[in-house]
Amino acid sequence: MLDLLIPMSPAEANAALVPPEKIYLPRTDESEPLKRIRHTFSHVMAMAVQRLFPKAQVTIGPWIDYGFYYDFDHPEPFTEKDLKAIKKEMIKIINKGLAIEREEVSREVARQRIEQQAEPYKLEILEGLEEPITLYHLGQDWWDLCAGPHVATTKDLNPKAFDLESVAGAYWRGDEKRAQLQRIYGTAWETPEQLAEYQRRREEAKRRDHRKLGKELGLFVFSDEVGPGLPLWTPRGTILRSTLEDFLKQEQVKRGYQPVVTPHIGRVELFKISGHWQKYKEDLFPMMGESEEEGFVLKAMNCPFHIQIYKSTLRSYRELPLRLAEFGTVYRYEQSGELGGLTRVRGFTQDDAHLFVTPGQLDDEFLKVVDLIQSILKALRLDTSFRARLSFRDPSSDKYIGSDDAWNKAENAIRRAVETLGMSHFEGIGEAAFYGPKLDFIVTDALDRQWQLGTVQVDYNLPERFKLEYVADDGSRQRPVMIHRAPFGSLERLIGILIEEYAGDFPLWLAPVQIRLLPVTEEQMGYVQQVAEQLRQQQIRAEVDTSGDRLGKLIRNAEKAKIPVMAVVGAKEVESNSLSIRTRASGELGAIAVPEVLEKMQQAIANHDDF
């Protein structure tokens, strides 16, 4: 987030040259004046663009969270230089103090005026409008079809409180089959101070970008030779992964989950039964083999495999709920332009589980899953930063499988659950999986982009397609309901988000290196090695700086590597069998006896606390 939700570590706060933030940066929907300002800016930009580029056709230009954009149809791409010229032109317009006047017109008048200007996109917009139809005039020479609201005159805009940020392609009406327009993004504020603070926070956000920090901290790499969207995990990054995996595995064992392991490929036939082949063939890596009958594909999901384990034997109602869990690596052929860092990849590991339940167990089991997810998010300190989304189908789309009845039952089950829990949530129509609705946990990354992490899905359809059964207490064959769930979503995306959330300062239990021992001179090397060995015997991730540099340099390097605990060792410490502890969180703590350090570390790790 770009707003005040980003927690600063104490070390960061100390290092910051500017005083603690006092400038509040409202989103557009929090401020009526800003809404007018940002909306008007987009029209001033449109006017400026049409003055400088007479061939440019106008389309739409709304306000967005921290600014505005406007989409143009223009034969040549806008360049950085063009942006500068447009900004200059906008300042001229603002300084003229043009009056902004609203005019209400009939549909016919609007149509005629638009036709005079030969603005086909405007004409199409007009078709979809309901009365009253309003035009907004900026001075005498320029107007736009618009619902408003706007400021009274361009003098109400501060020419020093806006900036043009970027040009991007955008499809007309968001439809990739239609014309691609050029979108210019801008940001606008009431004061230059707000603008400066906004820009400062954007720079700050870039510094915590997981792609940058992941490289600096040596957590993962990409290789052109391996391929795009296929992260390689280094030893340090792997510690993060396995620590998170172990943590969740323990929680799941407590809750009656049973681990399973399934292969990375399966027959095309399997995915035909599940419906994936028909619905999501384009998103699978190309088939291996000559024909669909004999072909294999890399799995893009684990459910069909877990279903086969369920089906391998006749199940009794006494076995249900049956909870099959796997950290399953899946492969999806994401569009090339969509890939980015760890948040959107082509190969990733889901913390997947499939729960097979009787219809009567559904509500209770669903609540238990939500409870698990909430406790996981809390342990990761993400519990204040997610939003819960009810992801339902879009009734007007045909991309779903299954009966209306099954869908309604599933959607109602999810609704009942969030109501029972009193969980705040919002609805995402059209966000469902093709086989069922979901409850998704959405988080925001450093650059203000939203990502789905955890998910719970209620599924009546796959049990139907695979003809799953269990024997009920009356001896009849009944169909189970499935719950798909992944608290992390994917380890890759979760770790990307965590890197940004912590700005690389992992809590002690997750930190790849928990303590680094820093010998003041090489005299202490033997002692330091021996203490490190002692710590490692107790499962503490300890390492020694053997570089032979001076202490100041060792500390600097450890700080840059964001190692949570540093232990300085000179002659005094060797003498007293102690370590001089310095932590990233609290600074210098003085000399502490080795056994005490060991105990405190173990305690803090177990409790997910800092040292």
Add this chain to the structure above:
RNA sequence: GCCGAUGUGGCUCAGUGGUAGAGCACUCGAUUCGUAAUCGAGCGGUCGGGGGUUCAAAUCCCCCCAUCGGCUCCA
């Protein structure tokens, strides 16, 4: 996939037609040092890949690959 930008040693970057440079990292040497950078030397790049223009290409042109900002998509 689409629009646009970018790609120079491990990292961060300079170099815009005359044959590649800095800092950090790394190696070696000197220094033995107490809480955010000790000094010196050395190693290291066919400038993302391929093709073209030119006497001459990191630099200009074309194609491809990757990354970044968006759009579209997202089981």
